[in-house]
Amino acid sequence: MHTETRTTDAKARLVLPKSFANATVIVEFVSETEVRIRRAKVVAEDDLLFAEESASPLSDRDRDRFLELLAAPPAPTPALKKAAARHKARRG
Numbered sequence: 001m002h003t004e005t006r007t008t009d010a011k012a013r014l015v016l017p018k019s020f021a022n023a024t025v026i027v028e029f030v031s032e033t034e035v036r037i038r039r040a041k042v043v044a045e046d047d048l049l050f051a052e053e054s055a056s057p058l059s060d061r062d063r064d065r066f067l068e069l070l071a072a073p074p075a076p077t078p079a080l081k082k083a084a085a086r087h088k089a090r091r092g
Helices: 060-071 078-091
Strands: 025-029 035-039
Touching: none
Parallel strands: none
Antiparallel strands: 025 035
16 A cells, blocks of 8 residues: 655645546545545446345245244244343343
8 A cells, every 4th residue: 555645735625646636535534633535436326226126036935934934933042032131121
């Protein structure tokens, strides 16, 4: 990774290298003394997919098993009961 030191002007402006010309950037404030500047990858809104658009359908076997579990869920295990009790205690 190449590190370069740059100085800001009186208005806190920074001149970036030519490779950043006409680019969208992400400015990350890592800490009080560290700022990270990265070139952003811009994706057209029409190219974004919803999870539903890319999900593959369940097989018949998987669908049937899912519906069986909804109709008759298994009894809770001791670990699930313990986790539920911890959750209830925190919500108090």
